[in-house]
Amino acid sequence: MKRRTKIVVLGSALLLTAGVASAATASETPRQRTTASDAPRQATAADSPRQREAAALTGTAELYRSAGDDITFSFDAHLAAEDKADPSKATGTFEFSHYLNGEGARAEVKVDCLLTGGKVAVVSGVVTDSDLPGAEGKRVGVTVHDLGRHDRLGYSWASTGSPAETKELPKCVSSAPFEKVAKGTGDFTVLPWQPAL
Structure with missing residues (x-):
């Protein structure tokens, strides 16, 4: 196989793999995709700016x-x-x-x-x-x-x-x-x- 043909085949395979992965991700429910780092966290006292004492x-x-x-x-x-x-x-x-x-x-x-x-x-x-x-x-x-x-x-x-x-x-x-x-x-x-x- 010529070098140019190999590059085209390899590129097509990568695109096909990326498309399948995207489709699989899209079919997951939001619950399945959410990780601990993605989950919204509760606001805490540390999140609000500290008020200066009078x-x-x-x-x-x-x-x-x-x-x-x-x-x-x-x-x-x-x-x-x-x-x-x-x-x-x-x-x-x-x-x-x-x-x-x-x-x-x-x-x-x-x-x-x-x-x-x-x-x-x-x-x-x-x-x-x-x-x-x-x-x-x-x-x-x-x-x-x-x-x-x-x-x-x-x-x-x-x-x-x-x-x-x-x-x-x-x-x-x-x-x-x-x-x-x-x-x-x-x-x-x-x-x-x-x-x-």
Whole structure:
């Protein structure tokens, strides 16, 4: 057989084979053709774009004091996207401690309000656990200015006296961030609130 004839016969055989395969596939029901990878999958939470939370304050830092006071603040406060219009629905906790020469106190606080704007956050909450007599059940507020390695902080008891002595402090009330964090310790992060105005 001449070479040209062989090519034509071979090409015809390939076309015939492809036609039979197509016909067989067409005769299958959709159920027979569907594979696990072809099957439509159910939409999951991971498929929808993640909604940004409305506001947040996180991080830990020590405050600078020339006398060597050991003062630490830690925050994990959040306002969910669905609560954007109500900062008093914020959740989370924060902690603080202040010791000098082995004396001082610490407190754990349940967040009840979070307001942020730009790089400034004001968070308040009720003390749930403390070794400072009379502090449990009292509301305290803290202000943080997120300035990278030079964060600043203020707290409500700067003007009201000891947290144990504070009476009826409103939610999200604190002082200006007048304290400086100790060098190398500031990692506060503020997520700005963007209310619909």
